[in-house]
Amino acid sequence: MEPSNNTQISRFLLLGLAKEAELQPLIFGLFLSMYLITVFGNLLIILAVSSDSHLHTPMYFFLSNLSFVDICFTSTAIPKMLWNIQTQCKGITYEGCITQVYFYILFADLDDILLSVMAYDRYVAICHPLHYTVIMSPHLCGLLVLISWVLIALHSLLHSLMVLRLSFCPEIQMPHFFCELSQLVQLASSDNFLNNIVMYFAAVLMGVGPFAGILCSYSKIVSCICKITSAQGRHKTFSTCVSHLSVVFLFYFTALGVFLSSAATHNSHSSTIASVMYTVVTPMLNPFIYSLRNRDIKEGLKRLYWMPSIRPIMLVLWIA
Template identity: 75%
Template sequence: MEPGNLTGDSEFLLLGFSEEVELQPLVFGLFLSMYLITVFGNLLLILAVSSDSHLHTPMYFFLTNLSFVDICFTSTTVPKMLWNIQTQSKVITYEGCISQIYFFILFAGLDVLLLTVMAYDRFEAICHPLHYMIIMNPQLCGQLVLMSWIISILHSLLESLMVLRLSFCTKLEIPHFFCELNQMIQLACSDTFLNNMVMYFAAVLLAGGPFVGILFSYSKIVSSIHRISSAQGKYKAFSTCASHLSVVSLFYCTILGVYLSSAATQSSHSSAVASVMYTVVTPLMNPFIYSLRNRDIKEALMRFSGMPALKRPIVLGLKKCP
């Protein structure tokens, strides 16, 4: 095929997971269920925190932002995939593909940065408890979230503009269920050296950097917890960051698993299946992790739904059991 610049009428084909027609209803039902649970679970978490004045703290402020980003993150890819399965079409326009790349990178970057901000919040809460509310004041919390948005918007804009400079063949098949940046660069007919350099540099800076920050925060947290004399104090300090640590582990482990599996198998299909873990499963699991491991969230959800909240004496009594 002759290379050439794409026009507004050009189209891409998203090959998805399977070419077998009989499997399409199963894939549609599975992803529709996961998408609805993700949206409903994160939305319920946002409403429960917003409606409970006891949860108007920095930790839950960042949590509601993370839940909103998770809804947007999964909404960037799954609805289009469901629409293509329902209409038995694999087509996505050039404009639609560029838009999907932009919003996918935007919300993925926000996920990483918000998890880093939440690690810093837990660091201040455990390592400097007496000054926590002074340091993590509403102004600083707003500035941290705003900076996360600004950095993510600039990064996604840069990556999208870099894709716009590429030339493609007249017909393109993307072996994925969404327009993934690396796949787009690999399909380009023009020189992609600069695109690859920008992509790898951004990955190291905006994914590796925050990960190092999270590790540093938790190294200080673990050190502070070890200095606590009582076992009950250690448990209480650790429980305040257990949910966040679980979410961080799930997010980074699934992303690492995607790239290790794709590098080992060199299969685009395997990469597409593995990508489901951090694009769909992680946003799905986040509200469950925070609600199941956090008593305040569970009580807020019960109050929001009209159910009587658990009484503290009962919970304290259960803690004394061996």
Template identity: 70%
Template structure:
């Protein structure tokens, strides 16, 4: 293991052009601040308004917290590297970043699944909603999401620790993405590849299946509603979540499907930017723009701040 502890990785970032670095720095700093501020504001709105103390907003506030942590595992280090003009990340720092990235990415997947189940119960079983989605059930679902995500990140991080890294430690990415790190190993990575795709397939398959099943039931129920206004109201409660799920899953699948093709590394980086930076930034806007309850809570907070 000594060979690894003396090594350092080089994060090549999004571009090698020096004249583009100030633009990239300013753009990603802005997106990072918007993400943190927007998600914190959403959490504050939910916690300060008693009308929002429902399962849907409980899961939403948890998603906002995870999104803050998710983007904070990658962007601050990227900004520091650009600011200091030093692309180095230590071996320990790379493993730590990769561990927490996997943790929060997996948490995003599970929370989006839990939120789909919550919408399924609310629309398909409205009379039993409060009975099924009790506070302890919601807390248990979030706790299980954390446990499963921590188990996944721990297993994958430990398996990377077994690998030996010799030379050519340049990562064509702006963070230590597990696929890119494993490809740099000079030891056999067969078990890592098997475990990575197995866990991704199982976790992603279960999550995606759960979401698709939930929405198939939801759409069937919506089509059974007689009034057009009722259909619109039911669909509007799912539109935000469905938009986030589509954006997140399409880009994640793009990254993992293209990872086998070395010539598509640039497109993989672009897709990674969307689901690691753009999606967490857009989430609070997607959930608040068409939500009257969130708007009301945000106006109350802004009004209190202005006094």
């Protein structure tokens, strides 16, 4: 088939997780359940933080932003996947695919940056407790989130514009359940060398940079905790970081699993299966990690449940 200019592309075909028709209802039910749990769980965190004055602190401000990003992150891929299974149509338009690439990169990288910002917040809280409220002022917190959104939006726009320069065949099959950037670039019929260079450079920059910031913050936190003479004091101080550390390890290990699976096996199906952990499972587990390990969130959820204006919403969420 002769390659054509990208303006003539009609659609991409997303092959999904399995070709067997009998597995589609099972996949639909499983992913719908995980998606609803992700949305409702993260929404509860946002409602608890926004409605409880006790949680109006930098730590929970960043947590509510992380929950919002997780909802958006999962929503970039799963609803379209569920729609395709329900309608038995695997197609996605060229414009829809580019849009999905843009928002997937946007929210994935925002997750990464917010985890780094939250690590810095824990560093200031533990290592400079007397100056915490001055350093982590509402102005700085808002500025950090705003800068993160602007920088990542531009970074995501760069990748999307780079894809627009590529040419594709009129109808191509993508062995994935969403438009994943690296696979999209490899399926191009035109020269993708520059795209690969930009993509891998950005992956190293956005992956190693924030992770190095997290390691730096926690190395100073551990050093500070070791100076505490009381064992109970050390345990209490470190317990404030357990939830965040759990989310960091879950996020980076699943992302690393996707990368290693793709690089080691060169099997697109293996990479697709591995990306489920990164795209669906991690955002679903984050609310449970924070609510189960965090007493303040537990109390906030209890107070949220007994609020007259919120309780009907809570009941609907629990029933759903």
